Amino acid sequence: MDNKPKNRREFLKKSTLATVGLSSLGAMGFSAKSYANIIGANERMNVAIAGLGRRLGAFFDPISRKESNVHLHTLCDVMQSQRERAAARFSEFIDYTPMLENSILKVIENKEIDVLINATPDHWHAPGTWMAVAAGKHVYVEKPCSHNPREGELLVEFKNKYKKVVQMGNQQRSSYHTIEIIRDIHNGVIGNPYRAVAFYANNRGAVPNQVEQAPPEGLDWELFQGPAPRRKYTHDTWDYNWHWYGWDYGTAETGNNATHELDVARWALQVEFPKHVSVDAGKYHFVDDGWTMYDTMYATFSFDGDKTIVWDGQSRNGYMTYGADRGTIIYGTEGSVFVNRGLYRLFDKGGKLIREEKSRGEEGSTNLGGGGDNTTDHVVNFFEAIRGKQKQNSTIEEGAVSTLLCHLANISYRIAENFDCDPKNGHIKNSKGMALWSRAYEKGWEPKL
Numbered sequence: 001m002d003n004k005p006k007n008r009r010e011f012l013k014k015s016t017l018a019t020v021g022l023s024s025l026g027a028m029g030f031s032a033k034s035y036a037n038i039i040g041a042n043e044r045m046n047v048a049i050a051g052l053g054r055r056l057g058a059f060f061d062p063i064s065r066k067e068s069n070v071h072l073h074t075l076c077d078v079m080q081s082q083r084e085r086a087a088a089r090f091s092e093f094i095d096y097t098p099m100l101e102n103s104i105l106k107v108i109e110n111k112e113i114d115v116l117i118n119a120t121p122d123h124w125h126a127p128g129t130w131m132a133v134a135a136g137k138h139v140y141v142e143k144p145c146s147h148n149p150r151e152g153e154l155l156v157e158f159k160n161k162y163k164k165v166v167q168m169g170n171q172q173r174s175s176y177h178t179i180e181i182i183r184d185i186h187n188g189v190i191g192n193p194y195r196a197v198a199f200y201a202n203n204r205g206a207v208p209n210q211v212e213q214a215p216p217e218g219l220d221w222e223l224f225q226g227p228a229p230r231r232k233y234t235h236d237t238w239d240y241n242w243h244w245y246g247w248d249y250g251t252a253e254t255g256n257n258a259t260h261e262l263d264v265a266r267w268a269l270q271v272e273f274p275k276h277v278s279v280d281a282g283k284y285h286f287v288d289d290g291w292t293m294y295d296t297m298y299a300t301f302s303f304d305g306d307k308t309i310v311w312d313g314q315s316r317n318g319y320m321t322y323g324a325d326r327g328t329i330i331y332g333t334e335g336s337v338f339v340n341r342g343l344y345r346l347f348d349k350g351g352k353l354i355r356e357e358k359s360r361g362e363e364g365s366t367n368l369g370g371g372g373d374n375t376t377d378h379v380v381n382f383f384e385a386i387r388g389k390q391k392q393n394s395t396i397e398e399g400a401v402s403t404l405l406c407h408l409a410n411i412s413y414r415i416a417e418n419f420d421c422d423p424k425n426g427h428i429k430n431s432k433g434m435a436l437w438s439r440a441y442e443k444g445w446e447p448k449l
Contacts, residue, residue, distance in 0.1 A: 043069070043387065044070060044071055045069070045070045045071070045114040045115050045383070045386065046070070046071050046073040046112055046113050046114050046115070047063060047070045047071065047073060047113070047114070047115045047116075047117060048072075048073050048075070048076060048101075048107045048110075048115070048117070049072070049075055049076065049086075049116075050076040050077070050104040050107055050117070050118055050119065050120050050124075051076075051077060051118065051119035051120035051121070051124070051142070052075055052076070052077040052079075052083060052085070052086035052119070053077075053082060053119070053239075053240070054240070055119045055169075056089065056119070058169075058379075059117060059375075060090065060092075061093075061375075061376045062375070062376045062379035062380050062383070063090075063093075063379075064090075064093035064094050067380075068380060068383055069383075070115070070383060072090065072094060072096075072098045073098060073099060073110075073112060073113050074100070074101050074110070075087055075090070075098050075099070075100055076102070076103070076104055076106075076107045077102070078102060078103075078219060078220040078223045078224045078238075079216075079218055079219050079220075079238060080102070080217075080218030080219075081218055083100045083101075084100070087100060102223070103220075103223060104124070104128055105131075108128070108131050108132045108135045109135065113137060114137060114138065114386075115137060115138050115139070115140070115386065116132040116137050116138070116139045116140070117139075117140045118132070118140065118141040118142060119142045120142075121224075121242050121249050121250070122147050122243075122249060122255060122256075123147045123226065123227060123228045123248065123249045124226050124227070125141050125142065125144065125145055125146060125147065126145060126146040126147060126151035126152070126154060126155055127151075127226065127227045127447065128141075128226075129141045129145070129155060129158075129166060130154060130158040130449075133158045133159060134158060134162060136162070136164070137164065138164050138165040138166070138382075138386050139165075139166050139167075140166075140167050140379060140382045141155075141166065141167070141168055141169065141396075141399075142168070142169040143168055143169045143170055143255075143260065143403065144168075144251050144255040144259045144403040144407075145396065145399045145400055145403050146400065146403055146407070147251060147439060148407060148437065148438055149404050149408070149411075149426065149437045149438070150437050150438035151438075152401075152403055152404055154447050154449065155396050155400055156396060156397055156400055157449055158449060159396050161449065165386045165392065166395075166396040167378070167381075167382040167394060167395070167396060167399070168396060168398075168399030168400075168403070169375070169378065170259065170260060170263045170378075170394050170398075170399055171260075171374040172260060172263070173267070173378065173393045173394035174377040174378035174393045174394075175341065175359060175373075175374045176359070176360055176377075177343060177344050177358065177359050177360075178339055178341075178344065179393075180344075180357065181337055181339055181344040181346065182264075184346070185268050185330060185332070185337060186270065188334075189332075189334075189335065189337075190330065190331075190332025190333070190334050190337060190346070191334030191335065192333045192334075193268055193269050193307075193330050193332040194269075194306060194307050194308070194331060194332065194333065195269075195307070195310070195331040196264075196265035196266075196268055196269055196308075196309045196310070196328055196330045197265075197309075197312060197322070197329045197331075198258065198262050198264065198265045198309065198310065198311050198312070198328045199261065199311070199312040199313070199314075199322050199326060199328075199329075200253070200257050200258065200261065200313045200314065200315075200325070200326045201314045201317065201318050201319060201321065201325050201326070202257075202314065202315050202316070202318060202325065203316060203317070204295070204315050204316045205316075206289040207241055207244050207289050207290040207291045208235060208236060208241070208290050209290040210234035210235065210237070211234060212232050212233070212234050212235075213235050215233045215238070221233050221238070224238055225248075225442065226445065227442055228248045228249060228441075228442060229248065229440055229441070229442050230442060231248065237249075241290070243256055244290065244292060244293065245290065245292060246292050246293075247293075247414075251406060251407070251410060252293045252294065252413075253297070253313055253315045254297060254299070254311065254313060254406040254409050254410055255406045255407070255410065257313070258311050258313055258405075258406050258409070259402060259403055259406055260326075261326060261327065261328045262309065262311060262402050262406065263394075263399070263402035264328045264339065265309045265328050265330070266309065266401065266402055266405070267398075268328070268330045268337070269303070269307050269309065271303040271304075271305070271307050271309070272303075272401055272423075273303075273401065273422070273423050273424065273425060273426035274301040274303050274309075274405070274408065274421050274423065274426065275303060275420060275421055275422075275423040276301075276302040276418070276419070276420050276421065277299065277300070277301055277302075277408045277409065277412050277418060277419055277421060278299070278302075278418040279298070279299045279300075279409050279412035279418065280297070281294035281297035281409075282294055282295075282296060283296075284317075285315075285316035285317065286316070293413070294413055295314075295315040295316045296313065296314055296315065296317065297313045297409065297413065298310070298311070298312055298313075299313075299409040299412070301405055301408070301409075303423070304423050309405070311405075311409060322338075323338075324338075324340055326341075327339060327341075328340070333349075334349050335347055335348045335349050336349075341359065341374060342358060342359050343356060343357060343358040343359060359373065360373055378393065378394075381393045401426070408426065408428070411436045412433070415430070415432045415433055417430060417433065419433050
């Protein structure tokens with residue numbers, strides 16, 4: 001064929017054009033799907049993973065399975081011990097040795113790498129993604145896809161400019177039982193769905209108070225901070241506690257976990273931007289420890305069409321108010337649905353169980369790290385979307401809107417005010433709230449589209 005791609009980079013470029021419906025062959029009688037099948041069936045992609053902490057195990061299966069047809073090119077982390085540990089663990093699943101790299105910037109610059117899996121801390125999610133996209137890479141970015149609302153908007157703008165596939169790790173979008181029940185909800189199985197309650201209950205313990213000290217051996221603290229304003233290192237910040245030590249790096253428990261259930265709630269109700277946000281939140285447990293933000297939150301999001309989403313988050317009280325540690329309940333005029341990562345239950349209006357369907361496999365709940373069938377299916381869907389063989393189960397546009405709900409709740413807590421939003425784009429109709437729409441970046445790290 002005289003239009004055969006001359007190299008693998010050109011191949012992937014054309015494959016992506018087919019995915020987003022931009023192939024010129026459509027005018028010649030080929031559907032985008034047919035064109036993708038012609039050029040996308042057997043091309044192997046080079047993948048890098050940046051951020052080798054607790055989510056590492058989620059990627060063993062989707063990368064090592066033969067059908068994925070990918071090559072793990074590089075494992076990247078700012079902590080030397082994390083790189084070495086990740087290489088040792090991956091050696092149980094693959095029969096070759098990936099490169100080890102300290103700097104995500106070098107990964108982004110490497111033209112051999114086609115795909116970045118971005119599992120870095122929250123403050124790196126959007127900047128690492130948009131830099132990789134601008135460098136010609138497709139990106140799977142863990143949740144939350146952004147550190148602040150403006151970054152979510154920027155991700156969509158970068159994706160649209162560079163025509164790359166970007167997908168957030170909202171893996172329940174690829175859960176078969178969840179897809180089934182959401183489809184049934186949209187088809188009227190519970191009448192008109194009007195309210196969803198998304199919830200999470202965990203029993204996290206005390207967090208050490210921050211003590212200034214030298215960074216631990218093997219940690220590139222400068223690169224860890226990346227786009228965030230510079231500060232002195234405090235004990236154990238790099239190892240998960242960055243979630244709770246202020247707003248420089250983390251997005252609190254709402255960004256950390258509510259992203260998942262709020263995404264399902266929004267999907268079920270078919271809503272986008274709220275018109276009002278109200279929050280009741282505080283720190284009630286281990287009040288003198290190093291945890292600097294709320295550990296308990298009850299947030300309400302009101303939407304046009306008289307629809308409501310509630311987030312009931314308990315980080316340090318494991319009481320299962322709704323009979324499970326996490327999940328989503330959707331109320332409709334003719335019935336209700338309970339759904340989490342493991343199953344769904346459909347009830348009639350009188351509360352009688354009508355149908356129950358369990359997941360095909362296992363996926364972690366409130367346990368750290370994890371992986372499972374949902375994540376594997378979601379990553380594989382991402383790979384196949386790059387090749388043009390599948391439609392994305394969740395675009396970055398969807399991920400950014402769901403993540404925005406988390407940011408809005410956090411902003412309401414931070415300014416201690418409820419507020420109205422523009423239901424067209426989610427912008428806050430409150431000057432103090434809108435001041436937190438973006439963030440201060442370290443000089444030289446400001447986003448440039």
